Amino acid sequence: MDRRIFGVETEFGISHRPVEGRGLPPDELARYLFRPVVEFGRSSNIFIPNGSRLYLDVGSHPEYASAECADLIDLIANENAGDRIMHDLAVAAEKAIHLDGFSGQIYVLKNNVDSAGNSYGSHENYLIPRTTHFRRLSGILLPFLVTRQIISGAGRVVPATDETEAHFAFSQRADHMWEGISSATTRARPIINTRDEPHSDAATHRRLHVIVGDSNMSTTTALLRYGSTDLVLRMIEAGVPIGDYELENPISAIRHISHDITGHAAVRVRGAEDHTAVQIQRGLLQRAQRFVAEHGAHHEHVETVLELWERALESVETGDHTLIDHDIDWAIKKRLVEEVADARGLEMGHRRLEQVDMAYHDVNPDRGLFHMLRRRGRATDVLDAGAVTEAMITPPATRAALRGQVVSTARAYGAQSTVDWVHHKLTDRPLDAVMLKDPFAVVDSRIDALLDKLGDRSSQLRERTLDERRGSGASLALTDRYALLGEPERDEPPLI
Template sequence: MERRVVGVETEFGLAHQGRGRRGLPPDEAARYLFRPVVDWGRSSNVFIPNGSRLYLDVGSHPEYATAECDDLLDLIASDRAGELIMHDLALRAQEAMAADGLPGSVYLLKNNIDSQGNSYGSHENYLIPRTTHFRRLSTVLLPFLVTRQIIAGAGRIVPPTEDQEAHFAFSQRADHMWEGISSATTRSRPIINTRDEPHADAAVHRRLHVIVGDSSMSETTQLLRFGSTDLVLRMIESGAPLGDHELENPISAIRHISHDVTGRARVRTREGRQVTAVEIQQNLFDRARSFVARHGAHHDRVGEVLELWGRAVEAVASGDHSLIDREIDWAIKRRLIDEVAGRAGLGLGDARLDQIDFAYHDIHPDRGLFHLLVRRGRAVRLLDEARLRRAITDPPATTRAAVRGRFLSAARAHGAGHTVDWVHHKLVDRPLEAVMVKDPFAAEDPRVDTLLGRLRGELRELDDAEREAQPGPLALSERYVATSPVPPPEPPLI
């Protein structure tokens, strides 16, 4: 089967807590956070040597978009590298604030909703063939995405209202979706965004932009989130029969499903049938398993994806969440919250449990509760430390990101003005020689190598004094390598 390029864009929640005084508002904190980025790239929207993009989005949300990846572990590693890069920026921001007489702590949360109820996203991008029939795609994919929260949601405590008590829900993002399919993103958030920007040859490729996903702390949740979606897309593209689960009202359904962690909530199909999220996921899982049995696995993690998918559906159907409470975010979090609530005699509406909910998503490796659970063996990791560290500075070796990374590193090492985006590579002083790399799978491009070769040749002709004036290669700190302080003793969970 053909390879597929996938990427994920993650927006982070940002807060500053002052010491002895009120913290800075998010826009001011964001300016401190991105000061090293602007110093490095003369912009708050830059591509960095690992092939990824780092920028400030609407609402002062720091955002990190992974490089193009055609391997699930590369994708997870690139996304996790973004957490470490953001953490490094947070440490620098704290130091700069303290130097300006504003001591305190910067918090970056990899979640999807703040204490005021504002939502921010984790958007997935899947490269699909231009020949894929969009009506068939949406008919099958929408029910899958509406119900995917039961196997890959981040979980949240829903605060009490006049109509309902505080309760636990599968998803942070579900209540903030307003349309099934739309070209909008922030004005009226759809589950699937139709904006057609493939960042590739538009005659061959289309970009599927999925907005509905919850940000994942767990690497195994990410494996299932991206891996199951890829399998459903492959079945759609192959024309395999997938049954009819088209929903009468996807937005009503996604919210109804999210708020019933028994998995028994029934939603209505266009045909008038009443179905549950478990039934839809079980049907698609069974078809995916049969599809792989017929056509073979297209990558070496397919078996793990299927095993975890089946176990996650069983956990919801049976109510035995211990089947997945070390691997799927919502179940890991719910176990933690239930234990803390039971030990302290707290109800779900207690503000101390809200703090647990938010602290789960704190990306600080020594302070965040998810990372504490990993150290205690309560959450599973897939990546070893060496692979994660490489992802901070090195782009994936099998996609166009490798070309972008080499171009960026070489241009900066030689002090050459340059601009890049997902497709274009340009040296400022020779704009007519700009190179477009439209093939996302092109890990090599002779035109870029030739352009950089000319640059190196010209620099060799400089005299020693001129060469001394050229900036040297980037120090590791300038490539956003996260610091690794000695961790303090592990704090109690409450």
């Protein structure tokens, strides 16, 4: 497969911190947060003009599913657009609760575990050929995903328990996985979910649904996370020999690896001697390097992915985390936590350090600690300036562009539309529904014909509306009422 479709679904944590007393419960807070969503689409489950989906998931978790993307940078930009949209919603919700007599601030966190120990996910989706042998895929992919946390984990301050001291771990998600492979998502919470909904031609493709990943704040980490997984999948699809790292107990292994920041934790490999996570990852990296040398780079970011992969493994293996403390989430966060601990004389189990951990994932660009680090040059970025703002209003060059066209044009006419990943229709013309199975399609005459039914000026209006919205700087992800936050001059407090 020369081209691949990527997507990521991000669940966010939300909380209300009042000036005094107890905060609003999550379900009530979620209703405030999604009030503009319901106003926009008459539902709490909608598709928006940039081609992505917004909805409330189980447990009142706001969720943003990126538009389908055929380019890794487009994916990361569209994913981060979701962070900004959630922040815009929080700003509006905070104003609304104040009008209703509630005080305090609303926090939206792009992390994977709350203070009560509940977990929520960041689910990756990869379109793969139907011909891919699933047994071979799982046998190779599971060891890769179990050990991938050492190169793309978000990091976590783990509080002390009766059995263990407080410590820093690679992953937020590792402790909350219960099976290697399963069709369930919440009950069993597997590393790989077998639910097969390709949202394309099911005869030729299937959707690989990976739910083990940590939510990344760093765009560099996201590039390595998605890019390395794509390379492993391409090797599997090509049928090249990769090596046998099948784990005896993936769930025991993923937890064992997460809690040993030295990277020396050994796990049982079926029919072979024990391996460390670094050894497994290095074996896969070396095979990927040979694969690229033999077959060529399939996109312009491959060399960057391989370099980051190599450097991350060297950092873990040598214990020199300065090699990646600008590039990989867990190392960026670990450095910050250690600086705060040293400056204030705190032990790892101190509540203040747990708060630093949480604040790292705050999507508020003025308050979130990761955003402060990036502004201060302590976190690298693979996105160009303005890429996220553009991704809030512009779908990627895939089928998402057609979906966004339907939503935007119908709204401009005051018409009602109904879309999902595949189906597109105007509510008052249900018999004219258009089904698009090709996720790579960026033009389709049937969509043009459908929108032309809105009026003679529909094509001109579609172009003019997009141009006007881009020029105004307004956030059209949901509603024209909320302006995008800019990047004003800040008198920032010290991080520590």
